[in-house]
Each structure stands twice: as structure tokens, then as C-alpha cells.
Amino acid sequence: GPGFSQRLKRLKMAWLIFTCAFYAAMIFLFILKKKIWAFQTDERNPPSLPSWPIIGSLLSLRSDRAPHVFFQELQEKYGDVYSLMMGSHNVIIVNSHHYAKEVLLKKGKTFAGRPRTVNILTRDGKDNRFSCSRRLCVHRTNHGCNGSAFSRVPVCREASAMCDVLEGTQSVAVDLAPELTRAVTNVVCSLCFSSSYKRGDPEFESMLQYSQGIVDTVAKDSLVDIFPWLQIFPNEDLRILKECVSVRDKLLETKYREHKADYSDSVQRDLLDALLRAKRSSENNNTSTQGVGLTDDHLLMTVGDIFGAGVETTTTVLKWSIVYLVHYPEVGTSSCTDMEMSGTWRCDSNVLSDRGNLPYLAATIREVLRIRPVSPLLIPHVAVADTSIGEYAVKKGARVIVNLWSLHHDQREWKNPDLFDPGESRKTEPGCAVPSASYLPFGAGVRVCLGEALAKMELFLFLSWLLHRFTLEMPAGQPLPSLDGKFGVVLQPQKFKVHAHPRPGWKEVANSLTNPDPPRCH
Numbered sequence: 001g002p003g004f005s006q007r008l009k010r011l012k013m014a015w016l017i018f019t020c021a022f023y024a025a026m027i028f029l030f031i032l033k034k035k036i037w038a039f040q041t042d043e044r045n046p047p048s049l050p051s052w053p054i055i056g057s058l059l060s061l062r063s064d065r066a067p068h069v070f071f072q073e074l075q076e077k078y079g080d081v082y083s084l085m086m087g088s089h090n091v092i093i094v095n096s097h098h099y100a101k102e103v104l105l106k107k108g109k110t111f112a113g114r115p116r117t118v119n120i121l122t123r124d125g126k127d128n129r130f131s132c133s134r135r136l137c138v139h140r141t142n143h144g145c146n147g148s149a150f151s152r153v154p155v156c157r158e159a160s161a162m163c164d165v166l167e168g169t170q171s172v173a174v175d176l177a178p179e180l181t182r183a184v185t186n187v188v189c190s191l192c193f194s195s196s197y198k199r200g201d202p203e204f205e206s207m208l209q210y211s212q213g214i215v216d217t218v219a220k221d222s223l224v225d226i227f228p229w230l231q232i233f234p235n236e237d238l239r240i241l242k243e244c245v246s247v248r249d250k251l252l253e254t255k256y257r258e259h260k261a262d263y264s265d266s267v268q269r270d271l272l273d274a275l276l277r278a279k280r281s282s283e284n285n286n287t288s289t290q291g292v293g294l295t296d297d298h299l300l301m302t303v304g305d306i307f308g309a310g311v312e313t314t315t316t317v318l319k320w321s322i323v324y325l326v327h328y329p330e331v332g333t334s335s336c337t338d339m340e341m342s343g344t345w346r347c348d349s350n351v352l353s354d355r356g357n358l359p360y361l362a363a364t365i366r367e368v369l370r371i372r373p374v375s376p377l378l379i380p381h382v383a384v385a386d387t388s389i390g391e392y393a394v395k396k397g398a399r400v401i402v403n404l405w406s407l408h409h410d411q412r413e414w415k416n417p418d419l420f421d422p423g424e425s426r427k428t429e430p431g432c433a434v435p436s437a438s439y440l441p442f443g444a445g446v447r448v449c450l451g452e453a454l455a456k457m458e459l460f461l462f463l464s465w466l467l468h469r470f471t472l473e474m475p476a477g478q479p480l481p482s483l484d485g486k487f488g489v490v491l492q493p494q495k496f497k498v499h500a501h502p503r504p505g506w507k508e509v510a511n512s513l514t515n516p517d518p519p520r521c522h
């Protein structure tokens, strides 16, 4: 009947639409694959992993290894520089220090862009340009994160408070991570806005909570970075991340408002004051007309960056140091012998100048930063213009991942790179500040870590206080903590507990000093 022919007509139409869509998709995929093929076989481009339309190189990236280890393995097949597609993004992996230095130092400004997730954290929005004014603003302040005497006081105070808490554990095995996080967070709070919180303070606990929220979600959200079309689906992690960042920003805004209200040119209490001064001086000198004006947002971003980058990193290196100290107790003993020999077996002399007098402790920290780089893939860089790496062309928008793991475990540069050895074999050449050219734990160039000096000081002081007051040991019958890291925002050690046994006699030595009042670190 007529009903049947109507239905047949509709069916034919649907079939026609389906066939057309199918052929259109096929043609589209064919053209895309041809473009990818042309890109991959063009000798000016870096060697490339196989890739397919839409999914990119996903099929070649299946591995149970952490990305930095897997990328290092791929180096054997594809060379020091190779590329892959993550969804629609061209990503270039750099595995040797020659090319890494070209990216970070020689062409640092061209490779100074950052991908979307990093921009959510730093409030850069969608703008991927390198913000010169923010950098300038931080350098102008010459304050806080430079490892000055100013920063040493809060570090010593926190190290001392942490040791007191540990002493209260009465040698019960404890996870040191929460105390380390509290101590390092308090250092950053002191430096940024002169707040030092007591344990249990509600503002402090909420700060610790949202910081953890950011750390937990930011790595997961990177999937949206790879496949931007995932944004159309509800994304719980992205929602939590944005919520935590917004809580953090609100707290920073409050501190900023308070600082602005009682700012005085004659007093500089902390980083916020220093940034305010830099902003005012740029306004007075009319630098804003030259395109480097500092806005309120710049200042807040800068403090936000320091929070985001300054806590998890330092805490993680401290945790790795403790892991290696319990694996190699002789290292702790050698560091203590160092302290005794140089006459620094006293807490009043944990001053930074002692770093030269405690070469074994300094070498231990350097070796921890080498063998377990906290940021094994640095933070991804983005090319802001068409450029090149070595003989290879790089298109604007390409992401560049410097595989620090490869640099720090390069057989051509290090003897037994997988061996933890703070001793002779890693010794610095005379006149050279780093153990090898293939050593960049803080990055390099325009995007180098802003807190390098502060971080080095924190590592040195926290560890020297710990080693000075305690012997760290695994609980009886417990296996040693794993040396395998957990890859996320940073390369974390697995959770573990240790006994912190107070060293006999440290108090007597401290009490025998003329200035008995801790923290004695001026």
C-alpha cells in the first residue's frame, strides 16, 4: 500500500545519506592520512612514530612503562629527536642535552609557550605567548625565591618545627610526607605573604587540601589537552581542577587586597610587597607604555605560579632523598661525618655557606635530583613560531617535551647512570658548577625554574636538620621503599614509613652553644 512505499522511500533516503556520509568520511580520512604520510616522509621533519587520523600515535604508545622511560626506549629506534601525534597535536620528544639546550637556551623565547592545562593553572587563559612582563616583574623584585638570608629564616624555623614534631613520634614509624608538605607550604606562605600557619589552622588545612586537589587532577586532565574535543563531554577532573584553582585564587586575592591596603614604600615584608613595589615603580617610570606594564593579574599569577610549582616539587625531592638515605645508610653517615669534620655538628651553623663545607650532603642532593628528576619531562614547551631543532623543521604550535630522564640517564654522559652514587664518579670537573652537561634538574633558559635557589636552600637545610637530629630507619621486617616512581604531575616515590630515631647527644651540643634560642640560623 502507500504506507509501504513511503517507508521504502524513507529507507532509500537514509541509505543514500549513510552511503554519502560513509564515502565523505573515507575521503576525509584518506586525505588526512596522505597529509600525515607526507609529513612523516618529509626529511626536514623529525623521524616520526606511525600515526593515524584522529587517534594520532596512540597505537604506538601502548606501554606499561612510565612515559619518560618509554620515550627513552623509543630513542634507540627513532634517535635523539623524534615526533609523534597526540590526537591532533604534533609533539616533539628531545632526548639529548645538545638538542635540549637548543630548545631551552639558544631558542628559549621561540619555545617558551605552554599548553592549555598549564595555562589553566597559571591564569594565562588561552594566550600562549610568553609573558615577558611577568618574568620581568619577578626579576625586578629580586626577592624571596632567590635563596637570600630573608628566605633562610622561615626555612630554618620550619625545619626546626618539623624536627620537633618528629621527635614527638617517639620512634613510631611515620609517613613523613604530610609533615614535609606542611613545612614546605609554610615556607612558601611566609615568603609570599608573611603568613606562617600553626598545624590544624583551618585556612592552612584548606590550602593543603586544594593543593592536593590540583596535584591529583591536573595530570588526569592532560587527556583533554591531547584530545581537545573531549571538552564537549562533562569532565569531573577538569571541574575539580578549576574549582581548586579558583579557591586558591580567591585566597591569593584576599592576601593581595590586604597587602595593597597597608602597603608602605618603606617596608618590604614579603614577595607580595616586593611585587607591589615593582608594579608601582614600573608605573612611575611609565614602563607600561613600552608594553611591559604589570597588572594586578600579573602579580597574582606570579604568586600562584610559585605556589603551584614550589611545594610539590621540593617535598617530592625531600621524599626521594629519604628513600635513598634508607637504601644507602652509609650516605647519611658520610653526610654526618662531613658535618662533624667541618665543625658544623651544631644546629646554629646550618647556614647556607656550610654547603661548601658539607660536600657529601651537597653531592647527595645533586645525585637525587639526577637519578629521580622531579619533573622528568620538564613542563611541555610550545613553539610560538615556525622554527627548527637541529636539522629538523618545527611548525608553530608544535609541543616540545624535553625528556630530562634521558638526559640524566644517558650512557654517553654518565658512568652507570642507574646507580645511585653521590661519590667520586659524579664529581664536578674543576671550575664547573654541575656534574655533567647532561644535567638540568631545574630546566634552563627563559623558562628555567624560578625557585631554583630557594629549592636548593630548602633541600640542604631540611636534610641537614633531619640528618643532624635523627637516624632514619625502616621499621623492622619491612621491605625498603620502592625506587620506582609514580608518574603524575611530578615523579613521586610510593608511600612509605620510617622510624626517626633521635640521635643521642644532639641536644647537649645545642645546649652548649652560647645562643640557645632556636632557630639558630642567621
Ligand code: HEM
Pocket (backbone or CB within 6 Å): 104, 145, 188, 305, 306, 307, 309, 310, 311, 313, 314, 317, 374, 375, 378, 379, 380, 441, 442, 443, 444, 446, 447, 448, 449, 450, 451, 452, 454, 455, 456, 459
Ligand atoms: C627541588 C625543587 C624544584 C625542582 C626540581 C624544580 C624544577 C622545575 C622545572 C624542571 C621546571 C620547568 C622548566 C621548564 O619547563 O623548562 C620548573 C618550573 C618552575 N618552577 Fe621549579 N622546581 C623546584 C622548586 C621550585 C620552587 C621552590 C619554586 C618557587 C618558589 C619554583 C617555581 C617554579 C616556577 C614558577 C616555574 C615555571 C617557570 C615558567 O613556566 O616560566 N620551583 N621547576
